[in-house]
Amino acid sequence: MTGTARIEAVGTASPPTSYSQAELLELFRIEDPRIRSIFLNSAIDRRHLTLPPRGDNGAFRMEVQGELLAKHKRQAVDMGTRAITSCLSSAGARLSDIGYLCAVSTTGFLTPGLSAHLIRELGIDPGCSRLDVTGMGCNAGLNALNAVAGWAGANPGKLAVMVCAEACSAAYVFDGTMRTSVVNSLFGDGAAAIAVTAGAVTAGERGESAGPAAPRLLRFASHIITDAIDAMRYDWDDDQDRFSFYLDPQVPYVVGANAESVIGRLLAGTGLRRSDIAHWLVHSGGKKVIDSVMVNLGLTAHDVRHTTGVLRDHGNLSSGSFLFSYQRLLDEDIARPGEYGVLMTMGPGSTIETALVQW
Structure with a gap:
């Protein structure tokens, strides 16, 4: 295991408005007992959202696709800039230190991409190398991190930043269906x-302290379940005249059934067993997804406490969910030198992405 790239810091951001599941049911005047049960049995307490404007009758109105794309751009740029600023502050770095910017999003489409808008908004050096990753869904953050780590390894001493900005409020359809x-x-x-x-990064190169030792990204492993390529998809709905996200009810079980094989491939040749992994940071894909992964990997509720905590307080944040979990692990300040961790995300494809890190 010869990974040289390391995680220096993370930063997160959310919209200022959040709502409990019960509040959302009342705000949207949802009375169907089946739908109410889905909301109230989701293991989610609150979510940060940007709700639609109200119509003349006081009810929330359906936004047209153009309005949703505008919402995505506005929210992604706002949240993205705040997350990057927070991350750099934690890393003791400046905007001028960024040599590579990777922007990840699936909840809207922009041309030029989100990276260009963030560079302009923050005043990042226009000569900064950049990459936009779109359309990969919830697994995109970890997949993109592989590319970011590769750039960092090829450019030792330079700072690479990845930001996942998902305005899921801009990807909703309200048609009353299950x-x-x-x-x-x-x-x-x-x-x-x-x-x-x-590589080595000195305090002088950062302008401030580079902070404590950071975990190395040792290796990555991916697995695409081609038989379930349509199980999670974001495609055009002719009836609603907008994009709509679809989740097959069997997704949790499909993901869980394939989790063991990809983790086995991630650890193959390392001499490590699953029991050697001290920290598990799994995508907060939903209660059934988390439960299925736990059962198939033999994990405990303590192992996935950060994942379930993010789900409870934020819901599924798509591509950036696993970094919210990582932030919670950092806040605990319990990771010790030599310990191993596994990062794991799941998304359309159906795809499982994993990474092995060591402090």
């Missing part, structure tokens, strides 16, 4: 940024 109700009960808005470097 399909859309499951999605509407689950996702929240949020952004997370991560700073990665490789």
